[in-house]
Amino acid sequence: MxxxxxxxxxxxxxxxxxxxxxxxxxxxxxxxxxxxxxxxxxxxxxxxxxxxxxxxxxxxxxxxxxxxxxxxxxxxxxxxxxxxxxxxxxxxxxxxxxxxxxxxxxxxxxxxxxxxxxxxxxxxxxxxxxxxKTREAHIFIKSGARTVRIDLAEILFIESKKDHVLVQSKHQKVTTQLSLSGLLEKLPSEQFIRVHRSFVVAIPKIESIERNRILMEKAEIPIGEFYREALQKRILGL
Structure with a gap:
């Protein structure tokens, strides 16, 4: 600084x-x-x-x-x-x-x-x-004509697609026009980490890490080369 x-x-x-x-x-x-x-x-x-x-x-x-x-x-x-x-x-x-x-x-x-x-x-x-942010157990995001409440503890991962961002939780999928980086700013940094140009994952939901992918409930998330070192330091303490 x-x-x-x-x-x-x-x-x-x-x-x-x-x-x-x-x-x-x-x-x-x-x-x-x-x-x-x-x-x-x-x-x-x-x-x-x-x-x-x-x-x-x-x-x-x-x-x-x-x-x-x-x-x-x-x-x-x-x-x-x-x-x-x-x-x-x-x-x-x-x-x-x-x-x-x-x-x-x-x-x-x-x-x-x-x-x-x-x-x-x-x-x-x-x-x-x-x-x-941690004390705020949920966030609200705009999804089309609706404003949707999403419990942070339920989020598995967030994926950036061509024309929208998908928030995948245990019980629902919510799409929003927010950018991935804009949505990440709403989330507590100790619970979420960006692992790919198109993916943010919930750290507590990670089940295992195998080479270039993260395994979690019903999902395999790719690890981008640019984000690998930060993920290792954060998750593995390397």
């Missing part, structure tokens, strides 16, 4: 240093350099970033004052030549505090901390989304 960065500093040299540092880190992406807080406010009104490098001492509006104006600030690393601002920085929940001149090694430590925090946050969000 690329971490989108915004740098705000009224010193040109400081901006150049931060730009050079960011370019050296593969997981960082520089969105914009701003020389005033007002430029940053304008940019943030139209764009979203993951990480803000913010100088504290700036004319007109200090970095700390600017930070207080943000309703939903991204992760923030404060930069300054004055160590006395450290307490204020952490009271505003800054993730880190870098003293100028900033050594590159110290910069790396700070952004690695941010990378870890954002990864944990994203993982938690994904887990909550998956749990939410």
């Amino acid at each position: 690329k971490i989108r960065c915004l740098v705000v500093d009224d010193e040109r040299l400081a901006l150049e240093v931060m730009e050079a540092y960011i370019e050296k880190i593969p997981f960082l992406h520089l969105e914009k350099l701003c020389s005033t807080p007002m430029q940053a406010l304008d940019f943030l009104s139209r764009n979203t970033v993951d990480l803000l490098f913010l100088d504290i001492e700036m004319p007109g509006l200090s970095g700390l004052q600017f930070l207080q104006t943000l309703k939903n600030p991204p992760a923030v690393i404060l930069t300054t030549a004055y160590p006395q601002f450290a307490v204020d920085a952490f009271e505003l929940n800054a993730a880190d505090y870098l003293l100028k001149p900033i050594p590159f090694q110290r910069f790396v430590v700070a952004v690695q901390k941010i990378q870890s925090q954002l990864a944990e946050k994203n993982a938690a969000i994904q887990t909550n989304e998956n749990l939410s």
